Amino acid sequence: MLDLAIIGGGPAGLSAGLYATRGGLKNVVMFEKGLPGGQITSSSEIENYPGSAEILSGLDFMAPWSEQCMRFGLKHAMEEVSRISKNADGTFTIALSGGKSEQAKSVIVCTGSTPKKANFEGEAEFFGKGVSTCATCDGFFYKNKEVVALGGGDTALEEALYLSHICSKVYLVHRRDTFRASPSTIEKVKNNPKIELILNVTVKKAYGDKTGLNGIIVVDAEGKERDIAVPGVFVFVGMNVNNAILKQEDGSFLCDMDENGNVVVDLNMHTSVKGLFAAGDLRIKASKQVVCAAGDGATAGIQALEYVNH
Template identity: 60%
Template structure:
């Protein structure tokens, strides 16, 4: 019987593992099919994590020290895919790929979310080299330079506004002439002088060279094409929440979720199921930042320790 099963090996999961094991729990396993680290390992540079300001270090370098620290205190890592989690009596059954299962007193789900790709030609080639899905993470790299934002929802316009305070000009490309964002968000973006809207259009291709993105080709609804020189493209077309492990065999969620498929938690990362916690990008209102995910993981871990002590 595990004291705690942690599902997902990004910043939230690793921090949860660190705090649970250093806090005295002896039997904690982190389930992650690959090497832990999460999406941040794909970043070529880290500038906005407090205390880490080494420009020659990549996201992989950044997370490498996290792994060493967490495993030092006794966290075990199982490279096995978790199929689902179920509450069985006073504990949980964690079913793994192939039918194997383990029992756990508590579970912390940290499987995160994955930004949707737009499927544009050149998107994969230049991802991390001018194509980004996080303005907070990468906006500063384009200080006083023009950038393009793709999308028409709340996130796209909020991130465009954020970028407008850093970049010289922000061009928002949207396939329609109306936006899905909240009226207040639209109004705020419309009033910003350096935010420009390119509506009834899509990005047909991302172009660049060995140094990265140099511009985008835009296809308008009337069939005409235009080229826009740019050094950065921010894609905001939604996220896929990685919540499959929280579905039962009938496809129903075992805890309360919102309409976007995000886990509803309180400030202690507690779900509607006693002993089940969610941390990081899978939860509601997640800022999608490493520092925030790490904070979530520590909060969930401390709650797990208290919960187990109360049960005993």
């Protein structure tokens, strides 16, 4: 039986593994189907992590984390977890795809979040053929071309800035006239001559042909339409938490959740179920920043260590 199962291999999961194993837990496995690093590996640049003065891509930033966090015995299982359930004796069953399962004394869930869809006509049709949620992954395909960045938060503005270094022009489309990003980022965007702000509009539809996207049509509050002919649209309109593995067979959740599907935790990352912890983007009131996820993971790892030992 595992002392601790960690579900998710982003900053929260890796940090949890580091603190739990360095604290003395011997049988700790991090379940992450892909390579560790999490969603931040698709970010174009990290410039706000304390102590890291160099601006790095998310992929480069996360590269040394695995080596450091596994130095004390954390194991990585490239398995997909389908469900976590609580046993009568207080332990947990970790159901894996393919019908296998593992037993664990404690569990930390760090499954993070995934980008939301903007839900405009043609978004799904042209996803991967002009519509993207990852500037780092797909920005290169639009070198010296015009693109749209959709959204008004930190991610949207940061990715618009990143795209401006690659593309000839970036149309930043937002449904309001104000942004939810940090003031310094807003200032950079407003002072960038390659970024045009298109505010107080919504996307009516994306259009194209068999070869891919040809553009989008936006509409303002008065119904006036504008056709923006671009081969690429990058959607950054928020995140959905990945909570599916906490759903039980009867449709209920294993632990308490809020109305938006975030896991309810206390300051020590304890859920309503003893031995079950949640960290990072999945929890209530998460700041959705790497440094905060890492802090959550460290706290959860320490708490799991104490739980198993006592």
